Every structure is written in structure tokens, then in C-alpha cells.
Amino acid sequence: MEYLREYRDRPFFLGCGFVKPHSPPCAPERFLNLYDSAKIQLPPDFAPWPTVPAGFPSAAIRKRNADLFIGRGASESEAREVIRAYIASISWADWNVGRVLAEVDRLGLRQNTIVVFVCDHGYQLGEKGKWSKAGSLFEMGTRVPLLIDAPNARGNGRACMRTVQSLDLYSTLVELCGVPLPPGNEGRSLVPLLHNPRAAWKHPxxxxxxxxxxxxxxxxxxxxxxxxxxxxxxxxxxxxxxxxxxxxxxxxxxxxxxxxxxxxxxxxxxxxxxxxxxxxxxx
The missing domain is CATH 3.30.1120.10 (Arylsulfatase, C-terminal domain)
Incomplete structure (x- = not known):
């Protein structure tokens, strides 16, 4: 907040990182109280240990968890409590994002500020017995949320179903800021999708x-x-x-x-x- 107030009259870049959700799973009590562990549904492929399902290659899953339940299995009750804490951590992060955006609005910066929300990785919460961010190539571990709000972007507020990469963010921000793109960059600008979320896009x-x-x-x-x-x-x-x-x-x-x-x-x-x-x- 202090950074925003200090640089409100100058060009700025603010990378605001939130530690949670991350292991160990925990959150302030008021966010934990939003959820009842008894109502948490376990994934259909829940397993106590990392488990390679029938019909999957044995190389598909790392045989050990790196973050939670290291060296032991997870009971169903423990799994529900961890998932509850993880979801509560998301709500905590959401609340903090709201605080930052409220200050952006209060300072009158929204009309000339690009806002990007992104994570560095996904997380597996008991799917196939996995309790970690790494050690697989499944959707839960690799997909991340991505929200972009750019001044005058015609697609603001609309969902885009195109498949993009975190690698594309640099090219996108460079174009939005009118800065020359340096050579050797491997990402693609998402600006066309910011204006038309249904635009043709054939990049996996x-x-x-x-x-x-x-x-x-x-x-x-x-x-x-x-x-x-x-x-x-x-x-x-x-x-x-x-x-x-x-x-x-x-x-x-x-x-x-x-x-x-x-x-x-x-x-x-x-x-x-x-x-x-x-x-x-x-x-």
C-alpha cells in the first residue's frame, strides 16, 4: 500500500507476492471458519499414497510426496482438513488481492494500471495420492489461474478459453506498455485475446x-x-x-x-x- 502511494505519480511496477496458498497449509481462523471439513469432497481418484492408476505409465507419478504427507499415507479425515486449509488460504489471498485493488481504485490509478493475477504452479490435493506441486504432468499440478485487466482492453471482464502460457506474460506486458521487445523472447503477446477473447489462437x-x-x-x-x-x-x-x-x-x-x-x-x-x-x- 505504501509503495502505491509513493509511486502513484510515477511509472511503477509492483510485484505483489502472497505466500499462501502454500505448504504448510494454514490460514487465519476467520478464513478457516468459512469451510466445514465434513463437507469437503475428496477427489474421485484419492489415494493415501502416490498411486499409478491402471492403464497409466509407471513414470507418470513420482513415488514420493515432496510437500505434505512425506513418507506416510494420508487418511481421509486428514486429507479433508488439508484441503479445507488450502481453500481457506485461497480465500485469504483473495482478500489480500482485494485490499490492493481497493487502494488502486482509491488512488485513482485503475484507468492507467495493468493488473495481472497469476500463480507459479498448480497443486495436487490428493489426486492419485499426490500432495505436492511437482512430480507429475497432470492438469492439477501445471495449470494456473490467469486474470488480466488492462486499460481500454475490450475483453475486460470476459472469460477466454484459449490455451496460453505464463511465458506469454512478458511479451504481453511489453506490448501493453509500448516498450520494444528484446530479441530472443519466446513468448507470444496475449493482447489480441485481451481485445477479443474468442480470437483465433492455435498455440498450445x-x-x-x-x-x-x-x-x-x-x-x-x-x-x-x-x-x-x-x-x-x-x-x-x-x-x-x-x-x-x-x-x-x-x-x-x-x-x-x-x-x-x-x-x-x-x-x-x-x-x-x-x-x-x-x-x-x-x-
């Missing part, structure tokens, strides 16, 4: 899982319909395909289903090309 999103000193474990590609992942060099350790429209919880791996061989054939080259180019990425 990629996720990477590295292990053991940054060695590549798996790569996934996500478009508006499908999530496809391969593990090991050229998929030697298995693959996954999910229909995000009919199976948003990723319960059914379709990679070995002959009816979806064409989809796999379309997405596999994208994953392998991306994996091959990882060593060429500019940092």
Missing part, C-alpha cells in the same frame, strides 16, 4: 518435468481439447492422453486406445520437438 502450452539434477523426465503439450505427455526419450517410458472436455479430472488414459491414435500422432511430434529444443532455450 507446454509443461516440463525434470528430475535428478535437471535431467528431463517428461514433457506435456496442452491445447483446448487434449493433454498429451511422453516420458523418457521419444516416449520410451510411456505416454498419456486425456480428453479435457469429457475427462477434466484425468481419470482415463487414452494413449493406447486405437480410436485416439490419430490424436497421439498429431501431438507426439510437438512434444518431441519441444524436448529437443529445450537445450537451446535462452535464459
Amino acid at each position: 502450452a507446454y509443461s516440463v518435468w525434470s528430475e535428478d539434477g535437471r535431467s528431463l523426465h517428461g514433457v506435456a503439450v496442452r491445447n483446448e481439447r487434449w493433454r498429451y505427455a511422453e516420458f523418457g526419450p521419444e516416449g520410451q517410458n510411456g505416454a498419456m492422453l486425456f480428453d479435457c472436455h469429457t475427462d477434466p479430472q484425468e481419470l482415463h488414459n487414452l494413449a493406447d486406445d486405437p480410436r485416439h491414435a490419430k490424436v497421439c500422432a498429431q501431438l507426439s511430434p510437438l512434444v518431441r520437438k519441444y524436448a529437443a529444443n529445450l537445450g537451446k532455450t535462452q535464459v
